[in-house]
Amino acid sequence: MKFSGGDLLMRALKEEGVKHIFGYPGGAALHIYDALFKQKQIQHILVRHEQGATHAADGYARATGKAGVVLVTSGPGATNAVTGLATAFMDSVPLIVISGQVQSHLIGTDSFQETDMIGISRPIVKHSYIINRAEDIPKIVQEAFYIATSGRPGPVVIDIPKDKTDPNKKFEYKKPKHISIRSYKPKIEPHPGQIKKAARALLSSERPVIYAGGGVVLGNASKELIALNKLVKAPVTNTLMGLGSYPAKDKLFLGMLGMHGTYEANMAMHHADLILAIGARFDDRITNTPALFAPNAKIIHIDVDPASISKIINADIPIVGQVKESLGALIKEIKKSKIKIDSEAVDHWVSQIKEWRAQHGLNHEMWKGAKKSNKILPQVVVQELYQATNGDAWVTSDVGQHQMFVAQYYKFNKPRRWVNSGGLGTMGFGLPAAMGVKFAYPKDEVVCVTGEGSIQMCIQELSTCLQYGIPIKIVNINNQALGMVKQWQDMIYDKRHSASTYQNSLPDFVKLAEAYGHVGFKVTKQEELAKVFKKAFALKHKLVFIDVYVDPSEHVYPMLVAPNGSMKDMWIAKDKKA
């Protein structure tokens, strides 16, 4: 049997287990769309903007660990996918973006809707392909999925000139049984000597901290991390991307670290004598001034990407390997080892951390008090949401203060439940990402916590949600400002709010939700919050938009002092440095 290029593509995608494609059609992609129409196994979700497609597929990928798939047309379709590609690239998310391209003979002639997608996307993809021969489609699709999902995952672009999917040109479906790419061998065994050294260092430390990042989530190594810490009993902190990889309810959990990390997590990092970094990359939002970072700590760094090791902070014991395998090896080594942890010293360390928490830790009980004040605190919104969902929802967010409040106050106990754009910080991510998560887990509660700024960057996807019946819940922490920008202006620019407020131009979000065919609620008093959440979550088959007006003057604290600060230098309130 012979297939057109479009049919080859559909079959290749099915063989990769694809069930959903998020996309938007156009001229150069029409042959592919016709092939899509003629099959039944893959559902196409028509978004309202290609950026929405990329974030939806990205959310799907983050929630499942499988590659998300996007289909767009050439030119503007492709360029609209660029922000989503960069978002996925920065957070190492496996994504396949298939872009239509003008016909091969038109490439390079400035033809209608021609854009060099390979060139434009080059710095923000793990790899990219242009299809030169239709019969290569199965092989290339197979390779693309392999590359996107293995090693350090990332997005892959497949650019397909229109003539390569011509329905009148047919080919056999052929692809190699085994993938072998001589220039790409992502499976790396952790070095046994390094594992030994790491075990020794860890067991001999007196003030250890485990600093676990998104790599633990991506590498499905949460179980191993928990098992390791059953042996070591070290305090654990998560990066923004790592939240959920270690259960927040565990008493050794310190919360998030970094720019808006908890006081105790940042203090622990600064004073540690040993830091075990796992799938984390010492991002500038973590380390503060690198030269002042953790002055007394020996650093063990496990990462699948050798380029992440000793990039910012020199690792004393580098371990290159899959996080899961490396932790497995480390656990074995520790069980074998005769070195006894100085538990007295570690206990002392843990109680020191407790003291820090008692001094300036986050207050997770704010929702219980302050009901009489007429302004709702944004932190309380997150805490009430946590109560309303039993801490068990999939939560996506956008970018800004609301994102940090979720990271601080929604206690994630399971990996992948927390879906946000950490590396690129892409406003507009939250709503489409929540759609993607809901497609992956239709029975689960999926909540998008957003801000009135961010939500307007992909608000058009509310229409997609109606078309496909996607009953997510949207919690708009409405502080009537680009809050995070305004916070910086308060702190650094003497309260000059340049372009960070809307001067009474915000839409009525309840009416807006209703116009899109959904349900909207507005909340202005704290005592209404719990009730409204209850009502909203009871509407199982409806998308509910909950617009919560909060105190616009609230800031996110702690906040690392910059420039020239270390991790122990924090603002802990508007007028208080610690």
Next chain:
Amino acid sequence: MKRTLAVLIENKPGALARIVGLFHQRGYNIDSLNVAPVFDGSYSRMTVTTRGTENVVEQITKQINKLIDVIKVSDLTEGSHHEIEYVLIKLFNKQFNQTFKRKLKNLEFQVIEQDNSIVVLGITGSSASVDSFLKALNNKSFIEVSRSGCMGMHKSEKHLTI
């Protein structure tokens, strides 16, 4: 510090752009670049010279290695190695005088073309000697010049092959 990297890379469209793009993207300099397909033509070998501290160059090699099309990278500067460069230079016969020839004395050269007005020389030497030769000239001493960029290879037992 000057560094010389040798890279084996798949001979695919766009592969070179990925390398060049990466240098730009990450804020590294390319001082010279030499590249051509070798062996069966399925891959190319390139020599890149750049500058940076040990840490920077380690980052560069790791980042290059991450590119899917890159088969191998080696920092030649870490060990003893050969570095050589080829230069084509065209001048008027009258410029090819004793002063000029004296400047050539540390370099190997061939006369590739000569007629009654023009001479074209092919010069071989280390990049450093080529640099100092060219520096000693001024724009009145020749017509045009083209350099291959540095080519490198490990000395003796050490190899870079696929």
